[in-house]
Amino acid sequence: MEYRYIGRSGLRVSPICLGTMTFGSFCDKKTAFTLMDHAYEAGINFFDTAEVYPVPPQAKTVGITEEIVGEWLKTKPRDSVIVATKVAGAASGWFVPPVRYGLTAMDRHHIMTAVEGSLRRLKTDYIDLYQMHWPDTVVPKEETMEVFDELVRSGKVRYLGTSNDTAYGVTKSNIIAEYSGYKRFESIQNNFSLLNRRFLDEMVQLCRTEKVSLLPYSPMAGGVLSGKYNLEAEPQGRFTTYKNHPENRVQLMAKRFVNEKTLRSTEQYMAIAKELGIAPATLAIAWSKQFDFVASTLIGANSLAQLEESLAAADLTLSEEVLQKCTAVHNQILYPMG
Numbered sequence: 001m002e003y004r005y006i007g008r009s010g011l012r013v014s015p016i017c018l019g020t021m022t023f024g025s026f027c028d029k030k031t032a033f034t035l036m037d038h039a040y041e042a043g044i045n046f047f048d049t050a051e052v053y054p055v056p057p058q059a060k061t062v063g064i065t066e067e068i069v070g071e072w073l074k075t076k077p078r079d080s081v082i083v084a085t086k087v088a089g090a091a092s093g094w095f096v097p098p099v100r101y102g103l104t105a106m107d108r109h110h111i112m113t114a115v116e117g118s119l120r121r122l123k124t125d126y127i128d129l130y131q132m133h134w135p136d137t138v139v140p141k142e143e144t145m146e147v148f149d150e151l152v153r154s155g156k157v158r159y160l161g162t163s164n165d166t167a168y169g170v171t172k173s174n175i176i177a178e179y180s181g182y183k184r185f186e187s188i189q190n191n192f193s194l195l196n197r198r199f200l201d202e203m204v205q206l207c208r209t210e211k212v213s214l215l216p217y218s219p220m221a222g223g224v225l226s227g228k229y230n231l232e233a234e235p236q237g238r239f240t241t242y243k244n245h246p247e248n249r250v251q252l253m254a255k256r257f258v259n260e261k262t263l264r265s266t267e268q269y270m271a272i273a274k275e276l277g278i279a280p281a282t283l284a285i286a287w288s289k290q291f292d293f294v295a296s297t298l299i300g301a302n303s304l305a306q307l308e309e310s311l312a313a314a315d316l317t318l319s320e321e322v323l324q325k326c327t328a329v330h331n332q333i334l335y336p337m338g
């Protein structure tokens with residue numbers, strides 16, 4: 001397996017990272033341990049979590065995923081695993097997280113409180129990559145970057161990253177860091193898949209010029225690119241649960257991922273995968289990790305069979321011809337996730 005550096009950091013990670021956001025909700029602890037063991041034995045050294053996981057985030061379950069990951073981490077030599085976690089972003093935006101009474105902000109108090117909670121649940125004395133889960137448009141970025149910098153200098157955190165951020169947000173934060181002598185964001189986690197290529201419109205320029213790595217999340221569009229969804233049936237899966245969830249925000253997420261355009265595109269990607277003799281899931285993961293600005297693609301799995309189809313992409317390189325066929329699907333059905 002080819003390992004890659006995240007940004008200009010010393011973190012050398014597998015091209016596939018096992019995301020853990022369903023551990024403790026869609027996936028029980030025993031299965032989670034089996035999946036993490038299997039991934040580790042296959043050469044995966046990178047695991048991503050967050051203080052608000054599992055999904056969908058709820059007050060009664062928040063923190064469980066980090067506890068599961070922390071317990072598992074104890075079974076492995078600490079330095080053989082690269083652990084990423086995230087501090088919940090500002091409550092002033094699209095989502096009020098069920099932590100710290102829904103008053104979160106990217107200020108000193110919340111970042112310091114969050115990191116202590118994550119270290120405790122992860123049962124470790126350092127986090128390899130500490131990420132802002134989503135940005136804050138109220139608190140000045142000078143304050144946020146100063147606090148993040150202190151975490152690195154104190155040894156609690158090795159490197160910093162951001163998520164769900166814009167080109168403006170990353171650039172401004174990293175310019176502040178550069179001129180203040182602070183540590184910068186080495187990575188960005190954004191949604192990026194065959195069904196959502198928005199990242200290629202603008203963010204790509206930032207990543208290439210500034211050597212900030214993309215860690216794409218939902219590369220299988222949360223399971224849609226496996227081909228199991230259609231408009232009539234209700235297969236077992238995240239978006240069937242989300243479609244019937246009481247919260248409007250969660251129902252909207254199901255509609256964004258499973259709609260007439262995403263399903264029509266998926267059918268075409270399934271045909272490409274069939275020609276290659278690989279699973280559609282494998283095609284989706286291989287595609288997302290094949291960009292020069294991607295360090296590692298963040299997959300999710302709730303069973304060994306699912307994990308295997310994603311891991312099959314680890315050493316797979318798609319030919320130029322296949323990439324062109326994928327682009328042709330996109331050109332025909334533009335931005336299926338909106």
Ligand SMILES: NC(=O)c1ccc[n+]([C@@H]2O[C@H](COP(=O)([O-])OP(=O)(O)OC[C@H]3O[C@@H](n4cnc5c(N)ncnc54)[C@H](OP(=O)(O)O)[C@@H]3O)[C@@H](O)[C@H]2O)c1
Pocket residue numbers: 018019020021022026048049133163164189190216217218219220221222223224226228236237238239281298299300301302305306307309310
């Ligand atoms: N920063 C952020 O805001 C953010 C947001 C989202 C995710 N993430 C990170 O990215 C990670 C991965 O996200 P994701 O889970 O959305 O990634 P994904 O790889 O696009 O989707 C994974 C999901 O697809 C389904 N699946 C996987 N393999 C399958 C297969 N072979 N056949 C059929 N269904 C299959 C499973 O869900 P079902 O079994 O339920 O169908 C699985 O949980 C997360 O764990 C988290 O670490 C970060």
